[in-house]
Amino acid sequence: MRSDRDLQRELERIDRRGYPAYKDLRGQYDFGDFVLSIDHVQGDPFASPSSVSVNVHNEVLHIPAGLWDKAHKRTALEDVLLRRFSRALAGCSMCAGGSGKSGVLATTCPGQEVLARSACEVDGGSVTFRFEAGLPAHGRTVDGRAAAKMLLDFVPQCVERTLFVDDGLLDQAWAAVDLADDQHAAREQMEAADLVAFVADGSILPRESGVSQRPLESALAFEAPAEQRVVLDLPHRGKVAGMGIKRGVTLIVGGGYHGKSTLLRALQDGVYNHVAGDGRELVLTDATAEKLRAEDGRAVSGVDISLFIRDLPDGRDTSRFSTVDASGSTSQAAATVEAYEAGARALLIDEDTSATNFMVRDALMEAVVAREFEPITPFVERVRDLWERAGVSSIIVAGSSGAYFSVADVVLQMDRYRVHDITAHARAVCAELAAPATPRAARFALPAGNRAIAVSPVAPGTDSARGDRGGRDDRGGRGARGGFGGRGAGRGARDNRIKVRTCGCEELQVGQGSADVRLVEQLVDPCQARALAQLVRIGAQAGILVQGKPVAKAVDELMALLDREGWRALAEHDYVACGLALPRPQELAAVLNRWRA
Numbered sequence: 001m002r003s004d005r006d007l008q009r010e011l012e013r014i015d016r017r018g019y020p021a022y023k024d025l026r027g028q029y030d031f032g033d034f035v036l037s038i039d040h041v042q043g044d045p046f047a048s049p050s051s052v053s054v055n056v057h058n059e060v061l062h063i064p065a066g067l068w069d070k071a072h073k074r075t076a077l078e079d080v081l082l083r084r085f086s087r088a089l090a091g092c093s094m095c096a097g098g099s100g101k102s103g104v105l106a107t108t109c110p111g112q113e114v115l116a117r118s119a120c121e122v123d124g125g126s127v128t129f130r131f132e133a134g135l136p137a138h139g140r141t142v143d144g145r146a147a148a149k150m151l152l153d154f155v156p157q158c159v160e161r162t163l164f165v166d167d168g169l170l171d172q173a174w175a176a177v178d179l180a181d182d183q184h185a186a187r188e189q190m191e192a193a194d195l196v197a198f199v200a201d202g203s204i205l206p207r208e209s210g211v212s213q214r215p216l217e218s219a220l221a222f223e224a225p226a227e228q229r230v231v232l233d234l235p236h237r238g239k240v241a242g243m244g245i246k247r248g249v250t251l252i253v254g255g256g257y258h259g260k261s262t263l264l265r266a267l268q269d270g271v272y273n274h275v276a277g278d279g280r281e282l283v284l285t286d287a288t289a290e291k292l293r294a295e296d297g298r299a300v301s302g303v304d305i306s307l308f309i310r311d312l313p314d315g316r317d318t319s320r321f322s323t324v325d326a327s328g329s330t331s332q333a334a335a336t337v338e339a340y341e342a343g344a345r346a347l348l349i350d351e352d353t354s355a356t357n358f359m360v361r362d363a364l365m366e367a368v369v370a371r372e373f374e375p376i377t378p379f380v381e382r383v384r385d386l387w388e389r390a391g392v393s394s395i396i397v398a399g400s401s402g403a404y405f406s407v408a409d410v411v412l413q414m415d416r417y418r419v420h421d422i423t424a425h426a427r428a429v430c431a432e433l434a435a436p437a438t439p440r441a442a443r444f445a446l447p448a449g450n451r452a453i454a455v456s457p458v459a460p461g462t463d464s465a466r467g468d469r470g471g472r473d474d475r476g477g478r479g480a481r482g483g484f485g486g487r488g489a490g491r492g493a494r495d496n497r498i499k500v501r502t503c504g505c506e507e508l509q510v511g512q513g514s515a516d517v518r519l520v521e522q523l524v525d526p527c528q529a530r531a532l533a534q535l536v537r538i539g540a541q542a543g544i545l546v547q548g549k550p551v552a553k554a555v556d557e558l559m560a561l562l563d564r565e566g567w568r569a570l571a572e573h574d575y576v577a578c579g580l581a582l583p584r585p586q587e588l589a590a591v592l593n594r595w596r597a
Contacts, residue, residue, distance in 0.1 A: 004031045008148060015144025019044050022135050022142055033060050034159055036151065039575030045100030045137035051575055052133045052151075054159055058125030061163060067177050068122050072273075075116045076180035079275070080173050081162060082120035083110055085129050088158035095154065096136045096146040103146070104134030105154060107578050112213045112280075113272040113524055114180070118531075118567040118580035127163065130578035179281060182234040183273045186284055189232050193244065196346045196393045197267050197285040198232065199224065200242035204279025205259070205266040206417075215279035220417045227421035228410070240282060243419060247346075247393045249383055251404045253422075254414035260397045261350055263414060264291075267395060268348050268522055271584065286393075289346035290339040290586055291521045293353040294328035298516065299596045301454045304447040307382060308333035308358065311375050318375075322454070324596065328355030329376055334593075336379070340392060341449050341552055342589035347386075349379070350397040360403040363436060381441035383407055390446055405430050406437040450550045455597040458498055458511030458540040498540065500533045500572075502526065508533040508591060510540070515594040520587060527581030532591050534570040534580065535562065545592070555589050 007029045014021040022041045029036045033056060040051040068074040089105040096103035107130065108119035121128045133155075136146035163169070190198050199205075201223055206216040222243075224230075230244035245267075254260050270285030306318045309330060326334065332355050339347060351359060361378045380403045386392045398404055405411060411426040412419050429435075501509040504526045506518040510533055517523055523532075535558050539545035544557050561569050567576045 001028050001030050001035070004029055004036070004152060007036070008152060011142075011144040011148045011151075013144075014142045016138070017142050019137055019140050019142060022050075022147075031156060033164075034156075036155065037575075040573065042101075042135065044140060045098065045102055045134070047101075049101050049104045049106070049132035049134040051130070051577060052155075053128055053130045053575070053578075054155065055126060055128045056159065056163060061125065061127065063122075063125045063127075063173075065125065067173055068125060070184075072180045072184045073177045074122050076114060076176040076273075077173055078117065078120040078122050079110055079114045080169075080176045081122070081127060082108065082117060082129075084169070084172075085120065085131075085158060085162040086110070088161040089131060091161075092150075092154040092158060096143075096150040098134075098136035098143050098146055099139055100137060101134035102136040102143065103150065104132060105150070105158070107131035108527055108581070110275075111525060112274050112278045113269070114176075114275055115272065115525060115528070116582040117527060118570075118576050119578040121567065129159075129162075130576060132578065175276065178236040179276055180273060182236050182240075183282070183284065185234050186232050186240075186282060187287070190244070190284060190286075193230065194247050195230070195244040196247045196250075196289070196395070197245040197270060198230070198242055198282065199245075199263075199266070199270075200240050200282035203242070203266075203281075203283050205262050205283070207265075213278075215277075219279070223418065225412070225419050225421045227423075228412075228419075242282065245395065246410065247391075248387055248409035249393065249404075249407055250395045251408035251411045252395065252397045252414065253399060253411060253426075256399060258414040259417040260399060260414045261352060262417075263419070264348055264350050264395065264397045269524065271522060272524065285348075286346045287584070288342075288344045288586065289348055290335075290342070290344040291348045291350075292332060292335045292339060293350070293519060293521070294355040294358070295326065295331040295335070295519045296328050298326050298331050298334075298519075299324050299594055300326050300330065300334045301593070301595070302451055303334045303337050303593075304451065305330065305333040305337055307337065307445065307447070308377050308379070309375050310377075313375070329358040331355075332358045332379075333376075337447050338589065338593045339586070340386075340390065341447065341451060342555065342586045343552070344586060345391065346393040346395065348395050351400065352397070359398075360401045362401070362403070377441045378403075380404055380407060380438050382444065384440060385444040389444060402430075402435065403438050406435070449552060451552075452548045452550055453545060453554060453592065454547065455595075456540060456547050457513045457536050457545050457592070457595050457597060498537050500537050502529045502533050505529050508536065510536045513595055513597045515591045515596065517587075517591060517594065520590045520594075523583070523587050523590070525581050527579050528583040528587065530577075531570060531580040532583050532588055534572070535583075535588060536591065536595075538569060551589060551592055554592065555585050558588060559585050 025038045035055045037053045042050045067077045086109045093105040094103045119130050136143035203222040204215040204219045206219040208214040224243035228243045231239050231241045252260050266283045267285050268291040270283045274280045300323050302320050304319045305321045310318050360380050383394050384407050405426045411423045413422045498511045505523050508515045539558050
């Protein structure tokens, strides 16, 4: 292996040559404490930055095994290290000077969620950081001196600041791992206690703004109602009290602006762990829970929505319903069935973002338009059977209709941001007013769950003529765009490339197909979207995503591949990009279900 001195000599040799001379640097260099790997070199100063990684062996670090010996601990440790490394790089970025993207040093900057990310990987105590470097240029020639400053001074400084500076790193790491341990234990105890969600006393649920996930400073701390109070015994925090939401049907009501949707948003994000100080560290929800909503205009392919919609006036078969332009009700019906097929054990629904005719149908409307003339069976008439016969819980926010009072196991009221259990009161009022109980619809039959992929998402080779020649990576923030080349492609291999492009958390494009995911609300990070796009590409190239294969089976195979091979499974060439984050199987299924070929 070459050394850092060899890298210095190479930079001196190519100084002031044409920019492509930087490609001679590709390879590994031993810096003593770590190994620097220049994995991909950008084509010119204005292209996406080069891909670089550093690996620090555990023999140098001596990280205690207790920080990484379990998956949830390892992810927490990686998160701490990546946040430190990201800050260190930001302090040196653009300091080398030059034209175009010269001097850029950047990696993934994590948000409030703690996710496994390709930008930092701990393996057996060794640490790998992956990042981008804009190699410095004078016009379109190599600036060897500036590159030496970047690679031989700035990068080692960043590694030093991240891993070797005695500024409380070990304490930070243990604190994060202890929190992850508590979150893991809490989820296990929730399962044992038959809880679909838990919100600890003292949690801060409101966010700073619509574009910030930081906690609102002036927010009222959460306090559980006595009827729902449970106590979890955690390994590090000890006994923690909070609100436990039992499996079944839970209704959340209250006046406008009293916090109903805020609570539900916290619950939908509770499928992920959050960092210390977020306020939602112990707001935890069943990891399979799915937020459902209406999505006018979405694509639906071969979904059995007959549980909710049948006997359409145009005679279409709703047991294999397809459309390129779904209505609010058909999109929400499809999403409900798709969630069940994807293994969701809990559905989260807010009437504000739901199709009214999918959720309820009142007696007066039924008296005017007879049931036999209405193809839609509202969710309220199926919600009990979904729980009792399919084991799928529901948490529903409602503020304008009382139809769910008679089908709910628990009714919670938000009053000035406080939660109150009003189950007994709601039932008493229903009895006093002789409110009719919501009927259960007949003919409850669950979909078979083996719905097949109707059309293969992409065909290998279809994009060879339009592939991004640089194989550039998309690692920008929300709304950023970038292109990927096909796996294993390089010079002489362009015919097998599949173009991959993402637009933040809004759209994925793979080959000639795309999926609109802007309303998949639990897709929380653009890095997850990039990983999903790469999974679709790999699935197409490996023959996993083929016409006729059950969607659920394809999802299982792709997630198993990622679990087995790690980030290397998504490598497009012979290196792993830094801008990937682990998605849930539910979001992968959501992408496949929304695919337009």
